[in-house]
Amino acid sequence: MDQWFGWVGKVLDIDLTNRKVSDYPLDRDLSTDFIGGRGINGKMLFDLLKPDTDPLEPENVIIFGTGPLGGTPGATGRFNVTFLSPATGLLGDSSSGGHWGAELKYAGYDFLILRGRADTPVYIEIIDSRVHIRDAADIWGLNVWETTETLKRKIKDPKAQVLAIGQAGEKLVRFAAVMSSLTRAAAKCGGGAVMGSKNVKAIVTRGSQGVKVADPEGLIKNFQKLYTAITSDFKFEFYPRYGTSILVEGLYPTGLTPFFNFRQTQMDGTVEKIGGKTFVEKFVTRRKACHGCFLHCDHYYTIPDGKYKGVEGQKLEWESITALGPRLGNIDLESILYMNNLANQYGLDTISLGGSMSLAVDLFEKGILTKADTDGLELRWSDPDLFVNLIHKTARREGFGDLLAEGSYWMAQRIGRGAEKHVCHMKKLEPSTEEVRGHKAIALAFHTSTRGGDHLRGQPPAEIGGFRGVDPKVMAERFGSEDVGKPAVYDVVGKPRMVMWYQNFSAVVDATGLCKFGTYWSRFPVEFKEFSDMLRLTTGVQFSPDDLSKIGERIWNVEKAFNLRLGFGRESDLPSEKLQNETVKDGPLEGEKIDIDKFNEMLDSYYVMRGWDQRTGRPKRSKLEALNLGDVADELARYGQLVEE
Amino acid sequence: MDKVLIFSPDRCTGCALCELICSLVHTKTCNPARSRIRILTLEQKGVVQTFCQQCEDAACMAACPVSAITNNETLGTIEIDRELCIMCEDCIAACPFKAIYRDGIDEKIIACDLCGGDPQCVTYCETQAVEFLEKDSVAIQKKKKSLQELEGLLKLLEAYTGGLGS
Numbered sequence: 001m002d003q004w005f006g007w008v009g010k011v012l013d014i015d016l017t018n019r020k021v022s023d024y025p026l027d028r029d030l031s032t033d034f035i036g037g038r039g040i041n042g043k044m045l046f047d048l049l050k051p052d053t054d055p056l057e058p059e060n061v062i063i064f065g066t067g068p069l070g071g072t073p074g075a076t077g078r079f080n081v082t083f084l085s086p087a088t089g090l091l092g093d094s095s096s097g098g099h100w101g102a103e104l105k106y107a108g109y110d111f112l113i114l115r116g117r118a119d120t121p122v123y124i125e126i127i128d129s130r131v132h133i134r135d136a137a138d139i140w141g142l143n144v145w146e147t148t149e150t151l152k153r154k155i156k157d158p159k160a161q162v163l164a165i166g167q168a169g170e171k172l173v174r175f176a177a178v179m180s181s182l183t184r185a186a187a188k189c190g191g192g193a194v195m196g197s198k199n200v201k202a203i204v205t206r207g208s209q210g211v212k213v214a215d216p217e218g219l220i221k222n223f224q225k226l227y228t229a230i231t232s233d234f235k236f237e238f239y240p241r242y243g244t245s246i247l248v249e250g251l252y253p254t255g256l257t258p259f260f261n262f263r264q265t266q267m268d269g270t271v272e273k274i275g276g277k278t279f280v281e282k283f284v285t286r287r288k289a290c291h292g293c294f295l296h297c298d299h300y301y302t303i304p305d306g307k308y309k310g311v312e313g314q315k316l317e318w319e320s321i322t323a324l325g326p327r328l329g330n331i332d333l334e335s336i337l338y339m340n341n342l343a344n345q346y347g348l349d350t351i352s353l354g355g356s357m358s359l360a361v362d363l364f365e366k367g368i369l370t371k372a373d374t375d376g377l378e379l380r381w382s383d384p385d386l387f388v389n390l391i392h393k394t395a396r397r398e399g400f401g402d403l404l405a406e407g408s409y410w411m412a413q414r415i416g417r418g419a420e421k422h423v424c425h426m427k428k429l430e431p432s433t434e435e436v437r438g439h440k441a442i443a444l445a446f447h448t449s450t451r452g453g454d455h456l457r458g459q460p461p462a463e464i465g466g467f468r469g470v471d472p473k474v475m476a477e478r479f480g481s482e483d484v485g486k487p488a489v490y491d492v493v494g495k496p497r498m499v500m501w502y503q504n505f506s507a508v509v510d511a512t513g514l515c516k517f518g519t520y521w522s523r524f525p526v527e528f529k530e531f532s533d534m535l536r537l538t539t540g541v542q543f544s545p546d547d548l549s550k551i552g553e554r555i556w557n558v559e560k561a562f563n564l565r566l567g568f569g570r571e572s573d574l575p576s577e578k579l580q581n582e583t584v585k586d587g588p589l590e591g592e593k594i595d596i597d598k599f600n601e602m603l604d605s606y607y608v609m610r611g612w613d614q615r616t617g618r619p620k621r622s623k624l625e626a627l628n629l630g631d632v633a634d635e636l637a638r639y640g641q642l643v644e645e
Numbered sequence: 646m647d648k649v650l651i652f653s654p655d656r657c658t659g660c661a662l663c664e665l666i667c668s669l670v671h672t673k674t675c676n677p678a679r680s681r682i683r684i685l686t687l688e689q690k691g692v693v694q695t696f697c698q699q700c701e702d703a704a705c706m707a708a709c710p711v712s713a714i715t716n717n718e719t720l721g722t723i724e725i726d727r728e729l730c731i732m733c734e735d736c737i738a739a740c741p742f743k744a745i746y747r748d749g750i751d752e753k754i755i756a757c758d759l760c761g762g763d764p765q766c767v768t769y770c771e772t773q774a775v776e777f778l779e780k781d782s783v784a785i786q787k788k789k790k791s792l793q794e795l796e797g798l799l800k801l802l803e804a805y806t807g808g809l810g811s
Binding site: 071072073074099106158159182207208209210211212213216219220223224227231240285286287288289290291292293294296298300302312314 | 655656658659660661662665666668669670672673674675676677678679685687688689749750765768769771772802
């Protein structure tokens with residue numbers, strides 16, 4: 001089979017040190033074993049990287065990967081960015097929507113690998129298989145929006161898609177994001193800093209080659225079915241109208257919204273002031289979408305009056321609202337919108353940004369930080385002007401901002417004086433802004449996530465009640481225990497299985513190029529069976545639902561192995577001191593914390609279900625070989641991280 | 646045929662699903678560069694969407710040196726005769742709506758054919774930014790308005806980048 005459908009079938013590989021550009025066919029076996037995107041990225045990184053690499057040295061590699069469904073109707077063209085993370089020292093992996101990923105395929109490539117370091121700032125231009133490494137002296141120092149505009153004008157093609165870093169990436173802020181389509185962020189884990197360390201300011205894609213599909217008529221028919229199923233579902237209307245901003249309304253009553261650096265979950269006026277309804281009624285001007293996506297959860301907004309009058313922006317997510325709002329005791333939506341713009345322009349992950357600032361205020365209140373540390377600033381909650389000031393400092397690493405730019409875990413390490421007791425992190429990563437102590441399956445998912453604390457790697461929405469709704473019968477049948485829908489229960493039967501299922505599921509979604517929002521993750525009727533149909537019609541390759549589930553497991557095991565090879569085992573799956581010792585102060589989750597013994601029992605159970613050693617979490621050879629990962633097993637054995645059974 | 650295709654820029658999300666569907670229907674591949682309807686977002690400033698307006702007195706037709714472009718009165722569309730076409734692209738230059746294109750893969754000139762009376766871009770436009778409406782006075786008024794907006798956006802685009810690009 002020479003011809004590729006779905007996949008373009010090509011990898012672009014650039015050595016920046018020698019300015020050498022090469023391309024080669026995508027490995028067929030990789031495509032059937034890992035599908036694409038996050039799956040293939042992870043395996044490539046595992047094979048390419050030596051474990052003693054420094055994330056910000058030229059030896060690190062950054063891979064941009066699309067999935068075979070990218071650039072086909074409804075698939076959104078998401079892509080994954082994968083690298084050794086400067087935020088955690090572990091697997092760095094982040095996914096982004098927008099239009100850039102699809103355009104990379106139209107330009108002729110599924111994957112782009114960047115190695116080495118350019119001796120001067122450059123940008124990369126990929127137009128219909130013609131690749132140029134160009135001088136970026138005149139755009140270095142510009143923000144993401146300025147860079148995007150400048151490059152589009154320069155190549156005189158407004159349809160070109162620009163991926164870029166802002167000043168934060170240049171300054172190696174540990175949580176600098178890889179930005180594309182102006183406001184879409186592959187935000188977590190500091191990919192922007194890796195690009196900055198390689199002196200790569202931007203990557204422009206533009207192409208006219210399209211994506212060939214195996215069965216065009218079948219694909220259209222199948223798409224019609226999916227389109228109808230999703231748009232006629234009652235949950236559909238939330239996405240077009242509000243996007244994730246409506247989760248303020250949905251999650252606040254469940255106590256999942258953390259305030260004041262994870263101290264409490266309630267604050268009067270929150271829903272009215274920063275909720276999705278207020279956002280849409282007062283600020284939204286028009287709707288916006290990712291490539292080929294009919295869910296269009298994105299919006300353009302304008303601030304009509306007040307201090308930030310006339311400020312225009314786009315893309316407000318619940319995570320950003322919460323990180324720049326409640327987490328800082330701030331329920332002033334106009335300031336949140338303004339800060340969201342700053343983060344998008346500087347190229348910063350909003351979650352980690354809110355995390356750094358909230359830790360700083362917390363430590364200041366406790367007297368661990370003083371004015372001597374903060375450039376004389378008085379740090380306090382609910383002070384948007386202060387936070388705006390801190391964002392400018394962080395992105396430029398100016399003064400106190402140099403400390404904030406480290407991210408909360410490393411900040412605390414540098415401060416000492418007991419600061420680490422107040423950090424909420426998983427594998428050194430600032431978790432998504434959710435109160436995890438009251439929901440034990442979510443806690444397990446966040447702590448076992450291969451890239452550090454995070455909701456998109458397998459948080460089970462089924463554990464959250466509220467407007468998403470959970471049918472306990474369906475859950476019980478699927479995961480073997482009715483307790484999966486009871487947040488406070490440390491269930492060792494159903495919850496670990498549920499977490500594992502969602503983790504494998506998420507891995508598959510990230511590998512295909514789809515967005516989780518249009519799947520069962522958001523409780524739409526789109527699961528492995530539907531993925532199987534889409535993949536068959538698009539690629540011509542038959543992946544059965546069981547194959548896909550196994551592929552999800554395979555992807556997860558490679559990522560786990562990547563971290564184990566670096567020496568991060570069971571310890572790195574355990575909750576930080578703060579989550580074990582401090583209880584939630586109010587709301588429906590009042591009194592909740594993570595009981596380490598009970599958590600350990602769930603973790604034991606999770607390891608056993610995964611086919612890993614119950615005590616160490618190291619995979620068994622038999623498990624890896626059953627997943628066709630014999631080479632990974634051999635590599636782990638060399639590092640003493642394999643159980644030979 | 647008494648229906649017209651109408652675009653409402655304020656409803657468009659810029660997703661370009663219309664481009665993907667159009668190219669899939671007409672070329673069996675997903676390729677916006679081969680679509681007969683094209684989307685270009687100027688972010689807050691608006692969305693430029695271009696597709697053949699099926700003009701009765703069409704500039705492309707007048708510009709064609711070999712009379713390859715004709716009106717199909719049954720379907721209410723313009724038609725391009727591939728046998729006669731010499732690929733001079735005079736039609737592309739003449740179209741005031743930037744709505745006639747060269748398909749670089751099949752090497753032919755393409756324009757919207759209304760999918761023979763059931764435009765598929767309309768079927769999947771969730772926000773109804775593209776509509777196929779009975780040609781009554783309301784629809785005609787709406788179309789006029791959208792073309793005025795398009796004219797403004799095309800001018801803006803000219804100043805912005807020097808044209809539509811490829």
